[in-house]
Amino acid sequence: MVPHLITALTGPINELEQRILESMPAIERWFRLEWMEHTPPFYSSVDLRNAGFKLAPVDTNLFPGGFNNLTPAMLPLAVQAAMAAIEKICPEAKNLLLVPENRARTNSFYLSNIATLVRVFSQAGLNVRLGTLDETIAVPTQVDLPDGTHLTLEPLLRNRGRLGLKDFDPCTILVNNDLSAGVPRVLEHLHEQYLLPPLHAGWTLRRKHQHFRAYEEVAKKFSKLMGMDPWLINPGFAHLDGLDLTDGSSMDALQTQADAMLTKVRRKYKEYGIQEKPFVAVKPDAGTGGKSIVMVRDAKDLPEKIAALGKDAQAALSEVIIQEGVPTYERVHDAMAEPVVYMMDRYVVGGFYRVHADRGSDESLKAPGSSFVPLAFAESSQLPRFGEKPGVSAPNRFYMYGVIARLAMLAASYELEATDPDAEVYE
């Protein structure tokens, strides 16, 4: 079931794994106390990178696709977590309206993700129907899944205060659309229904630097609990906006920041005796797209690499984060592998490896050609085993992944509180 993992078996991450296992009850209690103060995102997925000497989240997705990549063995955990989530939000809920991305009509992988979510929420006790933002769909439209089943996409009906479908008035609206294209008017001002996640979790408003600022805070708190250096789990970052990279002064500013980040990382590598050449990633501050990501080991290479991007990709780099690169040294069958952890409410419900055979350890694996190896986090492997040597036990490794992914989820919770436009300010 568990693919053969080749990971550096020595170094700080094994110590971290050991410490995390030993501290398990304290860690779980710490999370429990944090969740007394903060509301977990309804669902999320976190991409991790394990460098052997460092383990860090690189992306926290609040509109996770890919639930179809979880193995069937993981789904009962998702159903149970969904039950717990619904009970807290709207215990009397009968109907759930799920709003997928527009590609639901044409992309059968994405459609399988939606089918999995429909299944999970039906089994958690909700009537689930799909309302599409695609305005070309004016009547209920059946779309076929690869397994021979089908789903029906229905046009949304908005009246003054509520959103629904024909003969379907939901108490909760679950959005599985990252709103990169902007907030659709039909989703605005829905004060009578629960809209999950909130609109400011969409990429129209969300910014990566705000997430990583929150993650830094969470990582520091957690590291204090564990008595360890937060750098081991926290990727450094800087943030720049108002850039016009066709302009020399913007490029200068970016190179200066990138160079400063590389210097910081080099110092840390030296401190830990890491024989690697650091790199940094320059990414748009909003959005999930992998096309505009540039990775450099020397700030001097930035102008050339950015010039090589298409015009659209360059334009996306007006607001950027410059992030410490974390190489991934896990391999599945000789291919680079990046663990992805799925969560619903406060619970880890599964995970898988994103695998890409043609990519290097310092490249983004979110690209065409990547494949998925579902990893049974949710089987016995989610539960740590004591008494095994650090670094050799998949279950223990996965437990650690679940902890770090939950730190990123907690950071998303802090982030959404800090960026909530409707938050009441007490002064």
Added chain:
Amino acid sequence: MVPHLITALTGPINELEQRILESMPAIERWFRLEWMEHTPPFYSSVDLRNAGFKLAPVDTNLFPGGFNNLTPAMLPLAVQAAMAAIEKICPEAKNLLLVPENRARTNSFYLSNIATLVRVFSQAGLNVRLGTLDETIAVPTQVDLPDGTHLTLEPLLRNRGRLGLKDFDPCTILVNNDLSAGVPRVLEHLHEQYLLPPLHAGWTLRRKHQHFRAYEEVAKKFSKLMGMDPWLINPGFAHLDGLDLTDGSSMDALQTQADAMLTKVRRKYKEYGIQEKPFVAVKPDAGTGGKSIVMVRDAKDLPEKIAALGKDAQAALSEVIIQEGVPTYERVHDAMAEPVVYMMDRYVVGGFYRVHADRGSDESLKAPGSSFVPLAFAESSQLPRFGEKPGVSAPNRFYMYGVIARLAMLAASYELEATDPDAEVYE
């Protein structure tokens, strides 16, 4: 993974399975609403019997042993459910005191159950230690498990208001001892700590007829939701106390009740065209012991069967329930099988088959010689599959078992409310 099941593939239970699957979101919502009004027992296990024409709970255990019979794949569900339970009861909890049965010292099967519970609650974020009621244990005593690990039993320390161990002050005390031997004084008047389950859930105070009265109410409600005859899931029962079965008039009263029950069941069998000879079980109204259970197809046989019991077993029959017998027609490898469903908080976390090769379909399987086939309820099999013919899909069968077991758990919740000696009465 799933043992080959031979069950009558026609008849009312397949219709019930079909209806339960079709109504899944409504059923889950119904449970959610019930749990808004009622508190689920902290943990429980329910023995079911599937006669093909009828499916019913025959025993609801509020101090479940046998968690070690759940497969490792099921444990993550238990951990998640434990997290949800703790969060509601005492979110700041750090320490959990688990009070096992006295046989923990000598019975390695039971000890493995305790080891599983320790593992589940540790992973849910608690420091778990074991406090024994066994007064011969005056110092921390290590007991060895078959897998080479060990547990430590410690003497309980009671001060005025609190129960704990040396240097261990728990917020919650979890009892895994059914208190058949009476309520120990150290467990009384613990008003500062959470004592789970409450003392009146122990067999000193608990009575089966109160449970089945509550189950009857639950079964009627549920059957109304489903538009079906409650008899399909509800075993009839009657209750007699103050019996002295060495006395002729007590025996007469018992025979009259048994005969009345047999007549009722016969009528129902006729209504459904069931070609079986009904039987009834006479059981002590308190306790779990299988030794005093007598099964008869004719009330005339009662005196002889009861006379054949030992003196102690006869004495246990001073308060009895006379329960409609539900035969079990499930087989695992030609042996009689009885599904047992485990729950924690409101969630089904697993189950297994209790199998006994030497017993008949109308006998109790809770006897020496029974073995266990862990059934992966918690794997994909816990989640129903649509579009499969009723009666042939293990996952669908298990979903139905989970529903009926949860009805019994809900009945236990009603029962504990009705029998709570500390309940405030509003008039």
